[in-house]
Amino acid sequence: MKCRICSGNVSKFFDLGPQPISDAFLLPSARENEFLYRLQVGVCESCMMVQQAEEIPRQKMFHADYPYRSSGSALMRKHFEAVARRFLATELSGRDPFIVEIGSNDGVMLKTISEAGIRHLGVDPSGGAAEASAECGVRVQVDFFDETTAGTILARDGQADVIYSANTVSHISYLDSVFRGVDKLLAENGVFVIEDRYLGDILEQTAFDQIYDEHFYLFSVRSVQALVQLHGLELSDIEHLPVHGGTIRYTISRPGRRVVGPEVGRLRASEPVDFSVFDDFARRAADIRDELVTLLARLRDEGRRVVGYGATAKSATILNYCGIGPDLIPYICDSTPGKQGRLTPGSHIPVLAPESFADPYPDYALLFAWNHAEEIMAKEQAFRQHGGQWIMYVPGVHIV
Ligand code: SAH
Numbered sequence: 001m002k003c004r005i006c007s008g009n010v011s012k013f014f015d016l017g018p019q020p021i022s023d024a025f026l027l028p029s030a031r032e033n034e035f036l037y038r039l040q041v042g043v044c045e046s047c048m049m050v051q052q053a054e055e056i057p058r059q060k061m062f063h064a065d066y067p068y069r070s071s072g073s074a075l076m077r078k079h080f081e082a083v084a085r086r087f088l089a090t091e092l093s094g095r096d097p098f099i100v101e102i103g104s105n106d107g108v109m110l111k112t113i114s115e116a117g118i119r120h121l122g123v124d125p126s127g128g129a130a131e132a133s134a135e136c137g138v139r140v141q142v143d144f145f146d147e148t149t150a151g152t153i154l155a156r157d158g159q160a161d162v163i164y165s166a167n168t169v170s171h172i173s174y175l176d177s178v179f180r181g182v183d184k185l186l187a188e189n190g191v192f193v194i195e196d197r198y199l200g201d202i203l204e205q206t207a208f209d210q211i212y213d214e215h216f217y218l219f220s221v222r223s224v225q226a227l228v229q230l231h232g233l234e235l236s237d238i239e240h241l242p243v244h245g246g247t248i249r250y251t252i253s254r255p256g257r258r259v260v261g262p263e264v265g266r267l268r269a270s271e272p273v274d275f276s277v278f279d280d281f282a283r284r285a286a287d288i289r290d291e292l293v294t295l296l297a298r299l300r301d302e303g304r305r306v307v308g309y310g311a312t313a314k315s316a317t318i319l320n321y322c323g324i325g326p327d328l329i330p331y332i333c334d335s336t337p338g339k340q341g342r343l344t345p346g347s348h349i350p351v352l353a354p355e356s357f358a359d360p361y362p363d364y365a366l367l368f369a370w371n372h373a374e375e376i377m378a379k380e381q382a383f384r385q386h387g388g389q390w391i392m393y394v395p396g397v398h399i400v
């Protein structure tokens, strides 16, 4: 298998078997003929980019009914407001600045930019999310960002001082086209800022549920630097952030335009070069699967009620890789309207509104949205007061 970034040789290290599209929540009448593909990941021996073996047509994942909404978490609303405020105070403080966001979803970040009266454009192919952003006063183009889209934006709006993209660039297999588009659209002194899950944290926490269709790439400082250089740009700074279980914000600019921060070399030097870490990771993931299934089967046999909390895209990997279905988890509670009343992809577990959680409380709740543990546990304090306990599986199976 050839690297999608540099054409080097990719060595596969983890096969997660047949998997559905992680955000394709099914209507109960549509459980037949579900689309499945084989989820396998490997690492490029040249540029070290971790990537999937199979590409899914993009319109199968991102379309009018794509249910994910960034604003579903108070923590993330706060995070993105801070991102916007920082851009307003720095990169967007000049004359008539312009910012483009790739994967603007429901406008969680651009809302603050729009309220400040700054020229902006969100690009997102998911029509329902785009509609929600337009309702917040965000200007949005319902489209996939690539070289062609960038050309259209450039001709209409001119160059961008900031191109920002959170939790989206890693979703895009055709990054050659995206980077050619960024190169066209970015102003001479502009910045391209990317935030995405960090491979280092995924390996350290054995968070193998971060591997699913949308996360086509798992980024590291080493692989992003190689990617950026290949397209004539420079990785000028990184920040390691706690959101989504460990994220890096990469600041990319034209060569020589910014001083390269010391964190880039420091974190890069800490990254593994020995491929045995990937095999160890796959072994630990298999151990976690066995431990989790054994625990859930034991609790069921003892007559305990276990339900799920947070019908995340990540949960598709856990449920389908572990073979967990409604016999072990009868339902999952989730606050996203577009997921409620539907079945989880592949595993066909009903998704119910959070109000069902207390009706009555289960004995245990398996927390699939473990990256939002603090927010959810604070909201659901009464569960513990009723004797309930949370089951976690990151960084290993444990009960809290
Ligand atoms: N930025 C938000 C949304 C992340 S979800 C956040 O961090 O919470 C990923 C989003 O990327 C989805 O809304 C999806 O529709 C969008 N997306 C996928 N491919 C894209 C592309 N080529 N161009 C622009 N957006 C894309």
Ligand code: TYD
Pocket (backbone or CB within 6 Å): 068, 072, 073, 074, 309, 310, 311, 312, 313, 314, 315, 333, 334, 335, 336, 354, 369, 371, 372, 375, 376, 379
């Ligand atoms: P998230 O972990 O952000 O992403 P992904 O789908 O990429 O794995 O998803 C969080 C899910 O948890 C989302 O479906 C909304 C749900 N949720 C709740 O039900 N209640 C909450 O309080 C929060 C914060 C999230």
Ligand code: ZN
Pocket (backbone or CB within 6 Å): 003, 004, 005, 006, 007, 008, 044, 045, 046, 047, 048, 049
């Ligand atoms: Zn490569």
